[in-house]
Amino acid sequence: MFFSSSSPVFILILTGAITLTYFVTRRMFGHDPREPPLAPQSIPIVGHIVGLSQSKFNYYVELSKQTGFPIFTMSLPGQKMYVVTKPDLIQAVQKQHKILAFPPIEAKFASTVCGASPEAQAILNKNVNGDEGNFGLSMESYDAMRAGLKPSSELDDMNRAMIQEIAKSLDTLQPAKGKSRKVGMYNWLRDAITTATTRSVYGPMNPFDDKAIADAFWEFESGLMSILVGFLPSIMARKPIAARTKVAKAFEAYYKAGGLEKASALARYRYQAEINHNVPLEDIARYEVGGSIAILVNTAPAAFWSLLLFHSHPGLLDDIRKEIDACTETSIENGLTVKTLDITTLKENCPLLLSSYQEVLRYCSMGTSVREVMEDTYLDSWLLKKGAMLQMPSRIIHQDATLWGPNVDEFNPRRFLPEEKQNRPRDVCFRAFGGGKTLCPGRHFATNEILAVIAVFIARLDMKPIGGHWKLPTTANTNVAAVVMEPDTDIDVEITARQGFEDVKWAINLNRSDKIFAMVTEDSPEIIS
Incomplete structure (x- = not known):
């Protein structure tokens, strides 16, 4: 009819x-006039979508400069978003961690990304925000992560296992005397760090020792956005979903074969939290694929940018080498010269190395802390509506000239030196690891790993670009789960043994991981104690 x-x-x-x-x-x-002011968009309704697709993580910076507001509203199709741009307001957000909550978002993300079963999703969603007390899989998984990654003898064990794997990779990379080796710098770093990290976490039965599994993981990681979008997944996300399944099956076999018996405390604690809540083994394996994102995705890019910027910034490499050389112990064993580097010693005696590393993170990080507004509430004088999302993009803070000065767009390796403290903002303005209740628990492990890679690389190897000059690659295709920019293209380099160090044997040690490098407010001695 x-x-x-x-x-x-x-x-x-x-x-x-x-x-x-x-x-x-x-x-x-x-839009309620009591809400944060609306950010203008060039095209009604879809303007912000277009802006994000074109400018990626820099779009928030552009909007912040355009509006000048400490917080503004982005109206997206089907979702309202508040964006916080000032450190004081970010601290206020972090104090309201139950009303402005992260766990519900993480649970949704984890279930979608990992392909968890409805049964596992229901278990994860029970008391997801801890409103009824500190119980449930969500809360206990956080506790397991913090326990496994806090500075302790257990973290020391994981760090030492990781460092020895890094040493092996560098031994393999170094060519014979008078020879050179050509490699893609990012691909080499990613492979070396993937091996070192996963062996230290999962032990001798590490699933990632099978290169096919490691390659499948990176295939899955590269297709995260297509999985999250959820549009015709059997077509649009076919390859990353198949790769995810392959890695999950490898973890399932790992658990059944007793791989956890010699794994790290971190892996055991995470597994036990899920077993305690009767999560099916297939879903434990699926969730561990998602957990691998957290331990792998950002370390290689951070090491890549560190080596690239240290080598390309005039005079910096020589100055950092002098610091590292001064910390290197030399001995003779069976007529062979042995050079020993201790990561704890580096953290205590190499201020330029540490300042340069921290500046890399400021310069290259683009992560966004996300919260869900659980009920109508006020943030300062602004009304936030239930169901809206709240974002705190680190890049807005890290690119704010009113905080960092007129050279904010430049890589300044001396910015974080102790004597420069009066010329930079408060520690809360450094957001590479987030902050508050969701501060990255793996920051100490990642820092030890990156320092081990870059310090020993610099101490023992020379590197030059194949093309004759250093060129920073673009980062437009950085993945959705990344916190540090990922290069769109690799840089081909030629590696040789450092002149005068061709016949040296190298050893890397770690004294104690409780000697932390305090980069964030939460690591200050007053707060730790």
């Missing part, structure tokens, strides 16, 4: 459709 445009039934349906569209549109795009 068809209706004519003049019939009462047609008019009734049309009126209902217009009314429904009005209320849906108002719900999606309506």
Whole structure:
């Protein structure tokens, strides 16, 4: 049956459709004057989507400069987003961690990304935000992560295992005397760090020792956005989903074979939390694929940018080498010269190395802390509506000239030296690891690993670009889960043994991991104690 445009039934349906569209549109795009001011968009409704697709993580910086507001509202199709741009307001957000909550978002992300079963999703969603107390899989998984990664003898064990794997990779990389080796710098770092990290976490039965599994993981990681979008996944996300399944099956076999018996405390604690809540083994394996994102995705890019910027910044490499050389112990064993580097000693005696590393993170990080507004609430004088999302992009803070000075766009390796403290903002303005209750628990492990790679690389190897000059690659395709920019293209380099060090044997040690490098406010002695 068809209706004519003049019939009462047609008019009734049309009126209902217009009314429904009005209320849906108002719900999606309506703006209360008590809310943070609206950010302008060039195209109604979809302008922010277009801006994000074109400028990626720099779009938030552009909007922040354009509006000048400490917090603003982005109206997106189907979702309202508040974006915080000032450190004081970020601290206020972090104090309201139950009302402005991260766990519900992480649970949704984990279930979608990992392909968890409905049963596992229900277990994870029980008391997901800890509103009823510190119990449930969500809360206990956080506790397991913090326990496994806090400075302790257990973290020392994991760090030492990682460092020895880094040493092996560098031994293999170094060519014979008078020879050179050509490699893609990023690919080499990613392979070396993947091996070192996963062996230290998962032990001698590490699933990633199978290169096919490691390659499948990176295939999965490269397709995260297509999985998250969820549009025709059997077509649009076919390859990353197949790769995810392959890695999950490897973890399932690992658990069944007793791989955890010689694994790190971190891996054991995470597994036990899930077993305690009766998560099916297939889903434990799926969630561990997601957990691998956290331990792997950002370390290689951070090491890549460190080596690239240290080598390309005039005079910096020589100055850092002098610091590292001064910390290197030399001995003779069976007539062979042995050079020993201790990572704890480096953290205590190489201020330029540490300042340069921290500046790399400021310069190259683009992570965003995300919260869900659990109920209508006020942040300072601004009304935040239940169901909206709140973002705190680190890049807005890290690129704010009113905080960091007129050279904010430049890589300044001496910015974080102790004597420069009066020329930079408070520690809370450094957001590479987030902050508050969701501060990255793996920051100490990652720092030890990156320092081990770059310090020993610099101490024993010379590197030059194949093309004759250093060129920073673009980062437009950085993945959705990344916190540090990922290069769109690799840099081909030529590696030789450092002149005068060709016949040296190298050893890397770690005294104690409780000698931390305090980069964030939460690591200050007053707060730790």
